[in-house]
Amino acid sequence: MTESGFLTEVEGIAGAGAVAADVVAAGFDAAGCAGVVQPSDVASLAAVMRLCSDRGWPVQPAGAGTWLRPADWPDAAGAPAGSPPARPEPRAAAAAAAAPRRPLLVSTARLAAVLEHEPADLVIGVQAGMPLVALHEHLRRAGQRLPLDPPAATGATIGATIALGAAGPLSTGHGLPRDMALGLEAVTGDGRVLRFGGRVVKNVAGYDGVRLFTGSGGAFGIITAIFLRVRGAPRADATWSARAADATGAADLALAVRAVLDCDALELLSPTLAAAIGLDSAWTVLARVAGSDDAVAAALQRLDQAAARAGVTADEPVTGTVWDRIAHDEAGAGAHATFRAGAALMGQALREHERNLASDTMMASTGRVAAHAGPGLVRVWHDRAAPHRTAVTTVDAASLTIVRRLGAAFDPAGVLVPGRRWREMA
Numbered sequence: 413m414t415e416s417g418f419l420t421e422v423e424g425i426a427g428a429g430a431v432a433a434d435v436v437a438a439g440f441d442a443a444g445c446a447g448v449v450q451p452s453d454v455a456s457l458a459a460v461m462r463l464c465s466d467r468g469w470p471v472q473p474a475g476a477g478t479w480l481r482p483a484d485w486p487d488a489a490g491a492p493a494g495s496p497p498a499r500p501e502p503r504a505a506a507a508a509a510a511a512p513r514r515p516l517l518v519s520t521a522r523l524a525a526v527l528e529h530e531p532a533d534l535v536i537g538v539q540a541g542m543p544l545v546a547l548h549e550h551l552r553r554a555g556q557r558l559p560l561d562p563p564a565a566t567g568a569t570i571g572a573t574i575a576l577g578a579a580g581p582l583s584t585g586h587g588l589p590r591d592m593a594l595g596l597e598a599v600t601g602d603g604r605v606l607r608f609g610g611r612v613v614k615n616v617a618g619y620d621g622v623r624l625f626t627g628s629g630g631a632f633g634i635i636t637a638i639f640l641r642v643r644g645a646p647r648a649d650a651t652w653s654a655r656a657a658d659a660t661g662a663a664d665l666a667l668a669v670r671a672v673l674d675c676d677a678l679e680l681l682s683p684t685l686a687a688a689i690g691l692d693s694a695w696t697v698l699a700r701v702a703g704s705d706d707a708v709a710a711a712l713q714r715l716d717q718a719a720a721r722a723g724v725t726a727d728e729p730v731t732g733t734v735w736d737r738i739a740h741d742e743a744g745a746g747a748h749a750t751f752r753a754g755a756a757l758m759g760q761a762l763r764e765h766e767r768n769l770a771s772d773t774m775m776a777s778t779g780r781v782a783a784h785a786g787p788g789l790v791r792v793w794h795d796r797a798a799p800h801r802t803a804v805t806t807v808d809a810a811s812l813t814i815v816r817r818l819g820a821a822f823d824p825a826g827v828l829v830p831g832r833r834w835r836e837m838a
C-alpha cells in the first residue's frame with residue numbers, strides 16, 4: 413500500500429480536514445512522518461488506530477509536536493544502523509513482511525477541551541491535547557493551580573506531559589505527574605478505548621493502570637483524557653536565593669535547607685545557567701515557598717537561619733519569573749539528559765558534569781547543569797543538537813520480558829512509537 417493510498421483511508425475515517433501529508437506545513441516538526449492526523453473526537457482516533465493496526469502501519473503519538481524525536485524513526489532504509497531490536501517485535505505477519513514505512517503522526521491537538529471541573533472537588537478532567545499553559549490559565553481563573561512545571565515549549569500539551577512523566581522544579585514539593593493523575597482514558601495500539609482510575613482521590617481498588625500509562629511515552633496507547641488532582645492557589649509565593657562557592661557547597665546548602673523546611677521547589681543552578689536567566693554567575697540555590705503570608709514570611713526566616721548556620725548569607729528574594737526563565741532555557745535545549753544522582757551524590761554529580769562541559773570549548777558557554785534537590789535529579793543540557801536522539805529505556809532481563817508482553821497486550825501489531833527501543837541492562 414502506498415502512503416497516499418493509506419492517507420486516503422485515514423481521511424475516510426477522520427475527515428479530509430483532519431489529515432495532512434505535509435506534516436511540517438501542518439505545524440509539526442516531524443519531517444520523517446508519512447502524514448499527520450488530528451482527530452476531533454476519541455471515536456475517530458480509535459478508528460484510525462484500528463486501521464493502523466490492521467495495516468501494520470507505524471504510529472507516532474503526538475500532542476503539539478514540540479518534543480518529537482525525528483532521528484528515531486525508521487526511514488526507507490529501516491531502523492538506524494546498530495540499534496537494538498524495535499519494541500515490541502511486530503507480531504502481525506503482514507507487518508513483519510512489509511517494508512519499513514514512515515510513521516503516521518496521530519496528534520491529540522484537536523482534543524483540547526475541559527471535560528469537567530468542579531473547583532470544590534479539587535479535580536479537573538481535560539482532554540489530552542489541551543496546552544499546559546491553557547490549563548494553568550483556566551485553573552488560575554478559578555483560584556487553583558496544578559503544581560506541574562516541566563521544561564516545555566509554549567504549545568506543549570498536558571497529554572504529552574503525562575505520557576512522558578515530565579516534571580520540573582515543583583516536583584520537589586508536589587511530586588511527579590503520576591502523583592497528580594487520578595484517572596485517564598487511552599486508546600490502545602489496536603483501537604480499544606480504555607479507562608483507568610477515576611475522578612476522586614481514593615478510587616483505586618485493584619490494579620492502578622494510570623501509573624502504567626504515566627511515563628510510558630505512548631508505548632501502550634495514546635492518552636486522550638486525564639483527570640488531575642489540583643490545589644488552591646497560594647496567597648503568597650516567594651523565591652529565596654543564595655550563592656555558594658562551588659557545586660559541593662551549593663549541594664550542602666540545599667541539603668541543609670531541606671533538613672529544616674519542605675519547599676515547593678529547591679533548585680541548584682550552575683553559574684552558566686544562573687547567568688543565562690539574569691542572576692549572578694555563581695552556583696545558586698533557589699527555594700520556592702508558598703502558602704499564607706505568615707507561613708511564607710516564617711519560611712523565609714528559617715531559610716536565612718539555615719544558610720547562616722552553613723556560613724552563607726542569603727541574597728534578597730528574587731522574582732517568581734525566574735522559574736519561567738529556567739523552564740524556557742531548558743526547553744530550548746538541543747540535547748538534554750537527566751541523571752538520578754540522589755541527595756548524597758548530588759554535589760559530586762553537579763561538579764563532574766560542570767567540569768565535563770567546561771572542558772569542551774563548544775559547550776563551555778552554553779552547557780547548563782541544574783538539579784531538583786528534592787529527588788536529587790541532576791539535569792544537563794546544551795544548545796548543540798545531538799546527532800542521535802534515540803530514546804532507549806534500559807531495564808533488566810526479567811522486566812524486559814514483561815514490558816514486551818505488556819506492549820503486545822496493548823499493541824498487538826506493534827505499531828506504536830516506532831523509534832522506541834527497550835534494551836536489557838548491561
Ligand SMILES: Cc1cc2nc3c(=O)[nH]c(=O)nc-3n(C[C@H](O)[C@H](O)[C@H](O)COP(=O)(O)OP(=O)(O)OC[C@H]3O[C@@H](n4cnc5c(N)ncnc54)[C@H](O)[C@@H]3O)c2cc1C
Pocket residue numbers: 472473474475476477478479480481520540562563564565567568569570571572573575576577578579629630631633634635636742743744745748750793829
Ligand atoms: C526528562 C525529560 C526532559 C525533558 N526536557 C525537555 C526540554 O528540555 N525541552 C522541552 O521542550 N521538552 C522537554 N521535555 C518534554 C516536555 O515535557 C515536552 O516539551 C512536552 O511534554 C511536549 O509536549 P507536546 O504536546 O509538544 O509533545 P509532542 O512533542 O507532541 O510529543 C512528545 C512525545 O510524547 C508522547 N505523547 C505525546 N502525546 C501523547 C499522548 N496523548 N499519549 C501518549 N503519548 C503521547 C509521544 O511519544 C511523543 O514522542 C522533557 C521530557 C522529559 C521526560
